[in-house]
Amino acid sequence: xxxxxxxxxxxxxxxxxGVGFRPTVWNLANxxxxxxxxxxDSEGVVIDVVGxxxxxxxxxxxxQQQPPPLAKIESIECSELSTGxxxxxxxxxxxxGGRVQTGVVADAATCAACxxxxxxxxxxxxxxxxxxxxxxxxxxxxxKSIPYDRATTSMAVFQQCxxxxxxxxxxxxxxFHAQPNACAKCGPSLWLEDVSGVIEGSLQxxxxxxxTAALIKSGAIVAIKxxxxxxxxxxxxxxQAVTRLRDRKRxxxxxxxxxxxxxxxxxxxxxxxxxxxxxxxxxxxxxxxLDQTGSEKLPSxxxxxxxxxxxxxxxxxxxHLLMTLLDHPIILTSGNQSDEPQVIGxxxxxxxxxxxxxxxxxxxxxxVNRLDDSVVRVVDGxxxxxxxxxxxxxxxxxxxxxxxxxxxxxxxxxxxxxTFCLVKQNQAIVSQHMGDLENAATLAxxxxxxxxxxxxxxxxxxxxxxxxxxxxxxxQWGESFAAESVLPLLKVQHHHAxxxxxxxxxxxxxxxxxxxxxxxxxxxxxxxxxxxxxxxxQVDYLTSDRLGYFKPIAMLGxxxxxxxxxxxxxxxxxxxLNWTTVTTQYSHLELIQFLQSKPIKNLQQMLDRGLNSxxxxxxxxxxxxxxxxxxxxxxxxxxxxxxxxxxxxxxxxNELGLHAGRYSGRTCQIEGQIVIDWQPLWSTLLEDLSAGxxxxxxxxxxxxxxxxxxxxxxxxxCKQQQLNTVVLSGGVxxxxxxxxxxxxxxxxxxxxxxxxxRYPANDGGLSLGQAVIAAARALKKVSD
Numbered sequence: 001x002x003x004x005x006x007x008x009x010x011x012x013x014x015x016x017x018g019v020g021f022r023p024t025v026w027n028l029a030n031x032x033x034x035x036x037x038x039x040x041d042s043e044g045v046v047i048d049v050v051g052x053x054x055x056x057x058x059x060x061x062x063x064q065q066q067p068p069p070l071a072k073i074e075s076i077e078c079s080e081l082s083t084g085x086x087x088x089x090x091x092x093x094x095x096x097g098g099r100v101q102t103g104v105v106a107d108a109a110t111c112a113a114c115x116x117x118x119x120x121x122x123x124x125x126x127x128x129x130x131x132x133x134x135x136x137x138x139x140x141x142x143x144k145s146i147p148y149d150r151a152t153t154s155m156a157v158f159q160q161c162x163x164x165x166x167x168x169x170x171x172x173x174x175x176f177h178a179q180p181n182a183c184a185k186c187g188p189s190l191w192l193e194d195v196s197g198v199i200e201g202s203l204q205x206x207x208x209x210x211x212t213a214a215l216i217k218s219g220a221i222v223a224i225k226x227x228x229x230x231x232x233x234x235x236x237x238x239x240q241a242v243t244r245l246r247d248r249k250r251x252x253x254x255x256x257x258x259x260x261x262x263x264x265x266x267x268x269x270x271x272x273x274x275x276x277x278x279x280x281x282x283x284x285x286x287x288x289x290l291d292q293t294g295s296e297k298l299p300s301x302x303x304x305x306x307x308x309x310x311x312x313x314x315x316x317x318x319x320h321l322l323m324t325l326l327d328h329p330i331i332l333t334s335g336n337q338s339d340e341p342q343v344i345g346x347x348x349x350x351x352x353x354x355x356x357x358x359x360x361x362x363x364x365x366x367x368v369n370r371l372d373d374s375v376v377r378v379v380d381g382x383x384x385x386x387x388x389x390x391x392x393x394x395x396x397x398x399x400x401x402x403x404x405x406x407x408x409x410x411x412x413x414x415x416x417x418x419t420f421c422l423v424k425q426n427q428a429i430v431s432q433h434m435g436d437l438e439n440a441a442t443l444a445x446x447x448x449x450x451x452x453x454x455x456x457x458x459x460x461x462x463x464x465x466x467x468x469x470x471x472x473x474x475x476q477w478g479e480s481f482a483a484e485s486v487l488p489l490l491k492v493q494h495h496h497a498x499x500x501x502x503x504x505x506x507x508x509x510x511x512x513x514x515x516x517x518x519x520x521x522x523x524x525x526x527x528x529x530x531x532x533x534x535x536x537x538q539v540d541y542l543t544s545d546r547l548g549y550f551k552p553i554a555m556l557g558x559x560x561x562x563x564x565x566x567x568x569x570x571x572x573x574x575x576x577l578n579w580t581t582v583t584t585q586y587s588h589l590e591l592i593q594f595l596q597s598k599p600i601k602n603l604q605q606m607l608d609r610g611l612n613s614x615x616x617x618x619x620x621x622x623x624x625x626x627x628x629x630x631x632x633x634x635x636x637x638x639x640x641x642x643x644x645x646x647x648x649x650x651x652x653x654n655e656l657g658l659h660a661g662r663y664s665g666r667t668c669q670i671e672g673q674i675v676i677d678w679q680p681l682w683s684t685l686l687e688d689l690s691a692g693x694x695x696x697x698x699x700x701x702x703x704x705x706x707x708x709x710x711x712x713x714x715x716x717x718c719k720q721q722q723l724n725t726v727v728l729s730g731g732v733x734x735x736x737x738x739x740x741x742x743x744x745x746x747x748x749x750x751x752x753x754x755x756x757x758r759y760p761a762n763d764g765g766l767s768l769g770q771a772v773i774a775a776a777r778a779l780k781k782v783s784d
Contacts, residue, residue: 402510
């Protein structure tokens with residue numbers, strides 16, 4: 001065997017800071033009898049290593065095969081060092097500054113070793129709510145700048161005690177350079193308050209958590225400051241407490257999130273498959289949407305009108321310690337008034353939640369970055385991201401082949417479920433879920449967070465990208481930002497961005513063949529200035545050609561139609577059928593009697609003259625119309641998608657696949673494009689209502705008819721255009737019945753099907769799509 005000695009510098013890029021990477025290198029290097037040093041810098045981790053060539057190769061192999069649990073290596077590059085380099089042993093040295101190119105790691109759920117610590121009476125961290133190590137704990141939520149060191153986090157104000165410092169400086173310890181490292185002697189403190197101030201005795205070890213558990217059991221609502229924000233908690237089995245929380249929070253219909261002690265507690269109320277179990281136990285610890293099939297029932301006010309429950313497991317020591325004292329799940333919903341940003345500071349929690357919470361469980365570790373809980377659902381056998389935030393953001397996406405020379409880009413997303421995206425050095429960094437920018441406080445938080453991301457990544461955009469809709473606040477702000485910064489501005493079509501986002505996350509190459517993109521959602525501005533939402537597009541990263549769409553139907557009253565579903569029902573009946581015939585033939589129907597109680601004459605005039613009634617080819621509005629017709633959210637929906645979500649829950653599963661033909665749309669050609677109109681569906685629906693068919697069966701038939709219509713249209717277009725890959729995106733594809741039904745049937749026609757997994761199909765994925773479209777167009781200009 002060769003005994004040749006070498007001196008090499010190894011550059012490791014990726015998510016490699018704050019995850020125990022340097023101590024891992026130190027341990028491996030000592031085991032392999034190598035000399036040298038390892039340190040963090042603005043590009044990642046640098047390793048100088050001197051020793052036998054075989055041992056150096058083994059070091060690299062082990063780093064690739066057995067990295068620390070939270071590390072994600074993007075690349076390892078080696079270069080020769082001068083033969084004059086000399087090291088005595090192997091050391092870890094201080095971080096060095098420079099141009100930032102490394103990533104920021106997502107916050108991670110408490111690891112098994114730290115759980116042992118907080119539950120061991122002989123351990124000095126027994127019962128300590130802020131226990132962590134390099135394998136778990138806060139990351140993005142506490143970071144202010146890069147490199148990731150204690151001095152650049154909100155832990156800088158806590159000077160470590162002698163024992164903690166010895167752990168922090170010991171490369172053999174799993175808390176070596178764990179930046180949030182602390183104990184009860186030197187770290188953050190926990191206490192309980194009421195409206196009068198700090199409750200006596202709550203500062204004593206473990207007392208605040210014990211008092212909180214007792215209060216929750218008694219029916220109180222407690223605001224609990226966690227890792228990325230303040231939550232509101234109450235006993236999920238206490239119907240009065242849940243209803244009181246709904247009323248105070250003004251969140252009248254949206255499902256509440258739940259936290260359970262363990263999976264055994266969850267299975268009392270919901271079923272779990274292996275994929276769902278793995279997601280619950282993952283380091284991201286998201287809320288997982290599960291079917292309500294347990295032997296026990298929670299109060300209906302927990303998730304009104306739904307057959308699913310969103311459960312998460314404890315993901316911080318504080319939550320673990322609290323849940324061990326409780327026998328029931330708790331509601332754990334964001335600490336805010338409905339539609340406002342979640343509060344993160346102690347003072348604002350006491351102020352803004354004063355009308356909601358009875359008590360406040362607070363601590364003195366500052367939350368720098370607000371992080372909502374992520375929400376996922378298993379659909380068609382894979383993870384479907386509904387909201388991407390804590391545990392996942394801001395993990396970067398390496399862009400597909402062909403994007404290596406993409407310029408620096410900032411893409412500003414949409415109006416609802418907003419995210420933004422930075423492109424830098426062949427990576428896309430999508431922010432955590434920011435919320436709906438219709439709210440002024442959310443818009444201000446969006447701007448603050450965007451500024452912070454630019455600083456964290458030292459990102460200097462060369463292009464600004466916005467949605468084409470001129471009324472989106474993100475678009476308006478982006479136009480101003482581009483003008484002030486003297487940067488080129490690109491407007492990207494909404495549904496093109498939906499499809500491009502999925503292509504990017506699936507690693508589809510820049511020069512890949514065009515695909516058929518099916519974008520079904522509520523609304524998005526089309527290329528022609530009209531509102532789109534039921535689209536069949538031939539797409540690549542550069543272009544999007546509209547091949548077909550749902551027949552546009554008026555939104556009576558404009559934006560009111562989004563929150564008063566009956567308006568959509570009326571518009572469909574007036575447009576697709578003869579209203580006089582409908583009212584004559586079906587006057588006995590409660591639906592028709594309800595609609596006739598509205599100002600029909602005025603509404604008919606609005607429709608005829610196009611007054612405040614823009615047309616939209618929206619699949620989302622079709623869902624609203626059908627839901628209202630069968631009595632779901634007919635008068636009013638309190639939040640986007642409510643009617644569709646409740647109709648999905650109502651579906652009689654045994655009826656799926658039956659009567660699909662009767663509820664299908666029909667097609668015609670208009671100016672070379674295929675248009676689907678839904679006249680047969682509405683004729684059949686009225687017949688079924690007249691025959692007394694119950695709402696659950698009609699809901700199932702509608703889903704089946706929509707699936708059949710979409711599949712038939714897709715197969716036809718793929719044959720016409722010689723396409724073999726189909727991409728499904730848009731908020732409608734968060735409906736499990738629709739996504740699974742369309743995907744499975746398309747695969748039966750030998751078509752390759754892609755749908756979002758890492759990023760949301762809803763508008764939370766728009767910014768990624770905007771960014772890659774802009775990158776593709778910039779690269780095309782360069783190549784031209």
